[in-house]
Amino acid sequence: MHCEFTLSETEFEISREIYKREVPLLREYLLNAQFELVKQKNFSVIVVIAGLEGSGKARTLNKLTEWMDPRLIQTHALRSPPSDEENERPPMWRYWRKLPPKGHIAIFLGGWYTEPLKQRLGGKINHDEFTESIKRIRDFERMLLDEGVLILKYWLRFDEAQQKERIEKLESNETTSWRITSEDKIVLKRYRKIRKVFDQMLEGTHTEFAPWEVIENRSTKHRELIVGKNLLEALKKQLCQTNLTSAETLPRLYAPHVCRIGRLSELDLSQSIEKKSYKKKISALQERLGRLTKSPAFRNLSVICVFEGPDAAGKGGCIRRIAQAVDSRIMSVIPIAAPTDEEIARPYLWRFWRNLPNLGSLTVFDRSWYGRVLVERIEGFCSEKDWSRGYDEINDFELQMVSSRFLVIKFWLHISKDEQQRRFDERSKIPFKRFKLTEEDWRNRDKWESYEQAACDMFNRTSTDFAPWTIVEANDKYFARIKVLDTVCNHLEAALKGK
Amino acid sequence: MHCEFTLSETEFEISREIYKREVPLLREYLLNAQFELVKQKNFSVIVVIAGLEGSGKARTLNKLTEWMDPRLIQTHALRSPPSDEENERPPMWRYWRKLPPKGHIAIFLGGWYTEPLKQRLGGKINHDEFTESIKRIRDFERMLLDEGVLILKYWLRFDEAQQKERIEKLESNETTSWRITSEDKIVLKRYRKIRKVFDQMLEGTHTEFAPWEVIENRSTKHRELIVGKNLLEALKKQLCQTNLTSAETLPRLYAPHVCRIGRLSELDLSQSIEKKSYKKKISALQERLGRLTKSPAFRNLSVICVFEGPDAAGKGGCIRRIAQAVDSRIMSVIPIAAPTDEEIARPYLWRFWRNLPNLGSLTVFDRSWYGRVLVERIEGFCSEKDWSRGYDEINDFELQMVSSRFLVIKFWLHISKDEQQRRFDERSKIPFKRFKLTEEDWRNRDKWESYEQAACDMFNRTSTDFAPWTIVEANDKYFARIKVLDTVCNHLEAALKGK
Numbered sequence: 001m002h003c004e005f006t007l008s009e010t011e012f013e014i015s016r017e018i019y020k021r022e023v024p025l026l027r028e029y030l031l032n033a034q035f036e037l038v039k040q041k042n043f044s045v046i047v048v049i050a051g052l053e054g055s056g057k058a059r060t061l062n063k064l065t066e067w068m069d070p071r072l073i074q075t076h077a078l079r080s081p082p083s084d085e086e087n088e089r090p091p092m093w094r095y096w097r098k099l100p101p102k103g104h105i106a107i108f109l110g111g112w113y114t115e116p117l118k119q120r121l122g123g124k125i126n127h128d129e130f131t132e133s134i135k136r137i138r139d140f141e142r143m144l145l146d147e148g149v150l151i152l153k154y155w156l157r158f159d160e161a162q163q164k165e166r167i168e169k170l171e172s173n174e175t176t177s178w179r180i181t182s183e184d185k186i187v188l189k190r191y192r193k194i195r196k197v198f199d200q201m202l203e204g205t206h207t208e209f210a211p212w213e214v215i216e217n218r219s220t221k222h223r224e225l226i227v228g229k230n231l232l233e234a235l236k237k238q239l240c241q242t243n244l245t246s247a248e249t250l251p252r253l254y255a256p257h258v259c260r261i262g263r264l265s266e267l268d269l270s271q272s273i274e275k276k277s278y279k280k281k282i283s284a285l286q287e288r289l290g291r292l293t294k295s296p297a298f299r300n301l302s303v304i305c306v307f308e309g310p311d312a313a314g315k316g317g318c319i320r321r322i323a324q325a326v327d328s329r330i331m332s333v334i335p336i337a338a339p340t341d342e343e344i345a346r347p348y349l350w351r352f353w354r355n356l357p358n359l360g361s362l363t364v365f366d367r368s369w370y371g372r373v374l375v376e377r378i379e380g381f382c383s384e385k386d387w388s389r390g391y392d393e394i395n396d397f398e399l400q401m402v403s404s405r406f407l408v409i410k411f412w413l414h415i416s417k418d419e420q421q422r423r424f425d426e427r428s429k430i431p432f433k434r435f436k437l438t439e440e441d442w443r444n445r446d447k448w449e450s451y452e453q454a455a456c457d458m459f460n461r462t463s464t465d466f467a468p469w470t471i472v473e474a475n476d477k478y479f480a481r482i483k484v485l486d487t488v489c490n491h492l493e494a495a496l497k498g499k
Numbered sequence: 500m501h502c503e504f505t506l507s508e509t510e511f512e513i514s515r516e517i518y519k520r521e522v523p524l525l526r527e528y529l530l531n532a533q534f535e536l537v538k539q540k541n542f543s544v545i546v547v548i549a550g551l552e553g554s555g556k557a558r559t560l561n562k563l564t565e566w567m568d569p570r571l572i573q574t575h576a577l578r579s580p581p582s583d584e585e586n587e588r589p590p591m592w593r594y595w596r597k598l599p600p601k602g603h604i605a606i607f608l609g610g611w612y613t614e615p616l617k618q619r620l621g622g623k624i625n626h627d628e629f630t631e632s633i634k635r636i637r638d639f640e641r642m643l644l645d646e647g648v649l650i651l652k653y654w655l656r657f658d659e660a661q662q663k664e665r666i667e668k669l670e671s672n673e674t675t676s677w678r679i680t681s682e683d684k685i686v687l688k689r690y691r692k693i694r695k696v697f698d699q700m701l702e703g704t705h706t707e708f709a710p711w712e713v714i715e716n717r718s719t720k721h722r723e724l725i726v727g728k729n730l731l732e733a734l735k736k737q738l739c740q741t742n743l744t745s746a747e748t749l750p751r752l753y754a755p756h757v758c759r760i761g762r763l764s765e766l767d768l769s770q771s772i773e774k775k776s777y778k779k780k781i782s783a784l785q786e787r788l789g790r791l792t793k794s795p796a797f798r799n800l801s802v803i804c805v806f807e808g809p810d811a812a813g814k815g816g817c818i819r820r821i822a823q824a825v826d827s828r829i830m831s832v833i834p835i836a837a838p839t840d841e842e843i844a845r846p847y848l849w850r851f852w853r854n855l856p857n858l859g860s861l862t863v864f865d866r867s868w869y870g871r872v873l874v875e876r877i878e879g880f881c882s883e884k885d886w887s888r889g890y891d892e893i894n895d896f897e898l899q900m901v902s903s904r905f906l907v908i909k910f911w912l913h914i915s916k917d918e919q920q921r922r923f924d925e926r927s928k929i930p931f932k933r934f935k936l937t938e939e940d941w942r943n944r945d946k947w948e949s950y951e952q953a954a955c956d957m958f959n960r961t962s963t964d965f966a967p968w969t970i971v972e973a974n975d976k977y978f979a980r981i982k983v984l985d986t987v988c989n990h991l992e993a994a995l996k997g998k
Contacts, residue, residue, distance in 0.1 A: 061827045061828065064827075065827045065830075066819075069815070071865050083584045084583050316568070320565075324565045327557065328561045328569075328574045328576075329574060331569070333570045335571070340840050366570050
């Protein structure tokens, strides 16, 4: 890509001549940049166009898709109200599901700004909640940038007089008067209040890593040229760099309280349960779990169980004991293996977001998003900077779930190195379990101490009050299964009581 | 995988001892088969469990997931009524979106049988429509088998006396009486009618390629063992074969009327329009299209435009002219490139089904499912048998769309071989168009005659009355664009009038 070309500075007032002269060149360069992006596939681009009703968002969007190749742009004007499938997940789910893969451009009309603004103006959230939502957006956008998404945000602004003038003009003509929406009139009536809320959002989300380009409403041509040129410059800049400019690792604005957990070596792994006692206990627990998941209040809850731990720690056995107790119609198990190519092309957490279930279900993740701070950290699949920010991103992800009728229960099944050896030996003798033993397992074993360290860091950074870790002493399988089922039942009972 | 093992014939009455002896062995072999399936990744498995309310469907499902590894099974008891996202697509969309990738097993409770049965019993469809739905299911299942999906269907049956007995038994006990649903009572009251409808479905969908295993209700143990063993046998058989047993290519039951279209060589490619006249016409057409897509009735319609034709025929230019006319918020363009790995692991049409839009939108496919009978046929990406059945599968796909408030408009843009040469030469001179020219384009050119033949076969087999092809003489770009936009407007106008 040639990077030397720059269009002239855009004047405040754009004459018809300037527009006619500049647009063809701008278009050609935009197309060029698009094709280069598809070829490089190094990053994806998200464009957000926000602003008041009547500020020209849709027109600007249409102009961009007219100028560029519509085959390489996805536009998202999300339905309002959200679909029932969207309503059963955390609010950000609808944006996560639309994230473009690397090489693609997605334009969001309003995007994740629309809902909090609407809710605040409609009095559905108070000032503090609105401030929270601003923090969440900051964190979301920083994560996007860190994950290889270039974010370009355009805020279209106009003042009270301009809105008044616009409506009067539309009203004066029969063929245009129908275009005035009821929202337009509300905007005019409550302009000051709205402007204040909008400005708070604008200032709160104008960050170093995702700054707003505020476009004052001078003329349609001016607005289009400014946005088009800015988009081109940003694309060009990024295409000529080898890596995406990444945000500095700053302390997150949104830092939940975490609890310190002791060292794994201090666990009493000798705890065990007799077979006879186990049989009695497990069937009582399974009955209890079955009953809890059948209760009417459960239909308004999503339960997520996460299983992590060394190979051969007995995750599968625990998962099976849960599956036996819960009706298969509301239960699913997501085994986390290598990501598909569609998953690799998107931010790390996308493959977990896409698997979030609807309400009234229990979902088990056999390994999970914690791979980021475990295997990816230790095997060097991502940089230190990437896994370091993972803790906060994961906390935020879980908090979003918990805030949306989800219950997140996390287990670390722990065994000693000797016990693992014993289980590996056992497996290699049983023909149909042999498949479970790969070379990777033996490699992982060499890194036992690194994994222990990573696990401890993980507990200390992600055992939050809303989604605490439960460490399970799993040298004895019976003991482990009882502890797991008991914990699930207790958490579930507490959650259902709150309903 | 060892294929020599077979469990003993299952007796009609299963004693506790036989059950206790056989289940552990069955479980081990089922697990073994599952892991082999994951390893081979040659095919996927769909299990359908159907039968009357109270026939033990859910219990059977639970037993299967208890016996097997729940991490490798997806269970689908689809919500009733469907979600609003599902309601905006053809009825089969909800099943398509749940199709498992190769190596996986999905169990559908009721599956695509539930809705037609419910509708027939509720009087919402008549006898002929019910017969149609049976045909559709046959075609769907044959396609699945042809696409590498092993389909296993279990029909759980019980007679009137058994249902009566069951309800009486439940009623007699306070702790179980709540389990009687209102549907149970309806079943008992209308048993004969229901049985007749169920039997018609059973017989109509009991095919050579997807036969039902009818399980008479003797006892829970008997039912479980029969289903488990049958599943094991079917998995084993398939795992020991190199290819999936494929259905014979029979004439489809569902054959729509198609129209014959003349040879491409007979087209008058010299047709053209003057620039001045073009400019006037195109802006009038764009205004018309804009108006049509803004009409209230459009919100209840999904428009699909398909573009096919030789390289450099001007598809992109036509698509852009449509995009300019339609609000970007309701418009999207799906460029069809090489499938992703998630797409390759599923039946061919999955990647198009997953892109079906909601209502109130216009979606352009830049190349489409017709790749099956064009590039895949000519380049040998699939066997002759595969592309041969493609015509009927495509007709069925389009008919499903058209039957669900979709409008399907298909364009073949045709240019002469000389014109293509001229355009290739031109492209190679313009720096930012050079990327559009790949070695593949030149290779395709060598196969010009094969492509013409394939295109003619395609017209003759897929130009149906519900989704006809429009062949566009595209040597003159202006002429082509006018014809395309005019056709879109005419089709759309007719469809909106019908609303």
